Amino acid sequence: MRPFQYTRAPSLAEASNMTAGEDTLAIAGGTNLLDLMKLQVEKPGQLADINRLGFADIEDTDDGGLRLGALATNTETAVHSRVRSDYPVLSRAILAGATQQLRNKATNGGNLCQRTRCFYFTNIDQPCNKREPGSGCGAIGGIAKLHAILGTSEQCIATYPGDMAVALSALDATVDIAGGKGERSVPVRDFHLLPGDTPWIENVLEPGEVITGIVLKAPVGGTQIYRKVRERSSYAFALVSVAAIIELTDGKFSRADLSFGGLAHKPWFDPRVGEALIGQTPSEALFDKAADLLLEDARGYGENDFKIPLTRRTLRAVLTQATENAA
Amino acid sequence: MTDTITVNGTAHPMPDDPRVSLLDFLRQHIGLTGTKKGCDHGQCGACTVIVNGIRINSCLTLAAMHDGDSVTTIEGLGTPDEPSALQRAFLEHDGFQCGYCTPGQICSATAMLEELAANWPSDASESLEGRMSISGEEIRERMSGNLCRCGAYANIVAAIEEVAAGGKS
Ligand SMILES: Cc1cc2nc3c(=O)[nH]c(=O)nc-3n(C[C@H](O)[C@H](O)[C@H](O)COP(=O)(O)OP(=O)(O)OC[C@H]3O[C@@H](n4cnc5c(N)ncnc54)[C@H](O)[C@@H]3O)c2cc1C
Ligand code: SF4
Ligand code: FES
Ligand code: FES
Numbered sequence: 001m002r003p004f005q006y007t008r009a010p011s012l013a014e015a016s017n018m019t020a021g022e023d024t025l026a027i028a029g030g031t032n033l034l035d036l037m038k039l040q041v042e043k044p045g046q047l048a049d050i051n052r053l054g055f056a057d058i059e060d061t062d063d064g065g066l067r068l069g070a071l072a073t074n075t076e077t078a079v080h081s082r083v084r085s086d087y088p089v090l091s092r093a094i095l096a097g098a099t100q101q102l103r104n105k106a107t108n109g110g111n112l113c114q115r116t117r118c119f120y121f122t123n124i125d126q127p128c129n130k131r132e133p134g135s136g137c138g139a140i141g142g143i144a145k146l147h148a149i150l151g152t153s154e155q156c157i158a159t160y161p162g163d164m165a166v167a168l169s170a171l172d173a174t175v176d177i178a179g180g181k182g183e184r185s186v187p188v189r190d191f192h193l194l195p196g197d198t199p200w201i202e203n204v205l206e207p208g209e210v211i212t213g214i215v216l217k218a219p220v221g222g223t224q225i226y227r228k229v230r231e232r233s234s235y236a237f238a239l240v241s242v243a244a245i246i247e248l249t250d251g252k253f254s255r256a257d258l259s260f261g262g263l264a265h266k267p268w269f270d271p272r273v274g275e276a277l278i279g280q281t282p283s284e285a286l287f288d289k290a291a292d293l294l295l296e297d298a299r300g301y302g303e304n305d306f307k308i309p310l311t312r313r314t315l316r317a318v319l320t321q322a323t324e325n326a327a
Numbered sequence: 328m329t330d331t332i333t334v335n336g337t338a339h340p341m342p343d344d345p346r347v348s349l350l351d352f353l354r355q356h357i358g359l360t361g362t363k364k365g366c367d368h369g370q371c372g373a374c375t376v377i378v379n380g381i382r383i384n385s386c387l388t389l390a391a392m393h394d395g396d397s398v399t400t401i402e403g404l405g406t407p408d409e410p411s412a413l414q415r416a417f418l419e420h421d422g423f424q425c426g427y428c429t430p431g432q433i434c435s436a437t438a439m440l441e442e443l444a445a446n447w448p449s450d451a452s453e454s455l456e457g458r459m460s461i462s463g464e465e466i467r468e469r470m471s472g473n474l475c476r477c478g479a480y481a482n483i484v485a486a487i488e489e490v491a492a493g494g495k496s
Binding site for chain 2: 006049075085088091099104
């Protein structure tokens with residue numbers, strides 16, 4: 001690891017001042033940042049430790065929702081009694097990720113900002129536009145099994161690797177951000193960005209901005225499923241994942257909130273998929289129509305071509321399971 | 328705030344270099360080499376220790392971030408003369424071959440039994456609520472952060488199952 005200065009941020013304002021500079025990164029759980037610093041993918045001159053700034057609580061909101069502190073750990077979130085009973089898709093998504101040891105240290109804010117697991121990104125001897133703008137993309141035409149099939153660019157085909165944010169996207173949660181120009185809230189669905197011509201910009205955070213929490217709306221009930229397909233049954237990143245909140249009324253879909261992981265540079269939410277289902281009676285043909293819409297613009301890059309049929313089958317399986325349960 | 332880290336009940340001064348991981352602090356600064364370095368990247372679990380009652384990978388955290396914390400390592404769980412229940416069970420069930428992963432396995436399992444007692448769910452749990460079962464499937468999922476290159480898994484699970492069930496099965 002390169003030498004760096006370690007500073008415990010004494011206040012949110014100070015954390016914001018520090019991270020407004022080019023050379024300083026916030027550190028929370030450290031499970032992603034320290035990993036990348038050891039690999040010299042990240043080379044901050046200074047770390048601003050934000051762990052003792054408070055915002056670690058999980059609290060009810062006035063309208064019946066729940067606010068998850070950015071510094072609450074993934075474990076504290078997944079085992080929280082209200083998350084388990086009111087937002088089970090979120091507990092399930094967190095529990096499907098990493099390992100207990102990692103989840104015990106990983107924070108909600110850090111999880112949202114975790115970086116891609118693209119092999120070229122994490123290997124400093126390889127070309128990568130995200131790590132070294134202009135150096136090229138090693139994954140296009142290379143090892144691309146984990147890579148995106150939707151929303152890619154000629155610059156970058158990496159995926160956002162996390163699980164938690166896929167469930168947050170299905171739940172239409174919002175991210176509370178402070179620092180910089182003041183406080184603002186951004187829907188999770190708009191928090192992560194597509195790579196475009198600037199793959200190194202991964203989310204909407206401006207220099208000096210810190211995530212303080214994640215707000216869940218009042219619970220909507222329904223059948224909630226998180227299905228993660230991976231190469232071994234535990235401790236692996238998603239090839240494809242689906243977070244689903246499904247409700248049937250009189251045998252027809254009355255709710256179909258669906259987000260997908262492993263497909264793109266962000267948790268993928270395409271409103272057309274749910275709209276195609278609402279008001280319809282579940283059937284194989286209908287599920288296929290939803291998958292057609294979802295995958296309309298999908299494109300494989302060789303090694304990850306399998307993700308297109310895998311996504312279709314996973315969506316079909318989730319909808320079958322959800323409608324069997326609810327029927 | 329204090330400027331020491333307590334390890335197995337003894338307070339130690341913090342390292343000067345912020346780059347020192349908690350793992351390197353334990354092994355190189357205070358000479359507790361029971362905790363092992365496998366991958367140094369959160370991928371194997373050999374470095375698992377218990378901090379304030381919670382199991383974590385000591386390779387992916389900085390010692391500098393742990394002032395005032397209380398760390399338990401394999402050396403703090405038992406001694407050759409007085410092993411902990413899990414240490415004894417690992418011996419009885421041959422829960423290891425080379426033994427490199429074992430300190431991490433035992434620290435991990437020690438904290439895992441507390442998580443089960445608190446009814447924390449896992450990815451393998453049928454229901455997110457209520458009492459958690461201590462089936463082999465649950466133990467395998469909950470211990471999936473601890474890899475064993477020797478493949479002693481069957482005996483590791485047997486050792487943990489015995490202790491989880493409250494004694495000799
Ligand atoms: C072996 C391994 C397997 C894993 N498997 C999975 C998996 O299957 N699924 C999954 O979802 N994840 C997985 N992870 C990733 C893990 O979930 C992340 O490392 C973790 O969530 C990051 O949180 P942290 O608090 O440790 O972040 P840190 O490492 O502290 O920070 C990560 C980034 O976020 C920034 N940051 C942190 N907090 C804030 C904040 N409040 N505001 C603004 N910026 C902030 C930091 O500056 C840094 O850039 C795995 C990790 C490892 C090592
Ligand atoms: S896919 Fe993105 S992260 Fe991977 S090598 Fe290409 S530019 Fe880098
Ligand atoms: S050495 Fe820490 S997980 Fe492998
Ligand atoms: S006993 Fe050798 S690695 Fe587990």
